[in-house]
Amino acid sequence: MIRDITISARGGEDNQYYEPPARVLSLAVIGGDAHLAIYEHGNVERAAEPTATVEVPARSLLLALTTAIEDDQQAANDGGARG
DSSP states (O other): OOOEEEEEETTTTTTTTOOEEEEEEEEEEEEEEEEEEEEEEOOOTTTTTOSEEEEHHHHHHHHHHHHHHEEEHHHHTTTTTTO
């Protein structure tokens, strides 16, 4: 079981990565469900309220991530062009 993964997300008006991160994506996979939450200003303490949350079937999340990776690989093979 995956308990918790924290991923730095782009933040701010310029949509850049910062250290510490401006926004953090927290992912927990429990059973067949993936629970995602976005926290502002790198505040992932359990007491903090997330600015957004979503719960999806873990299989759907895996399929979406796999498709995104395959699309990026295809774009790289095509010289960076996206269609």
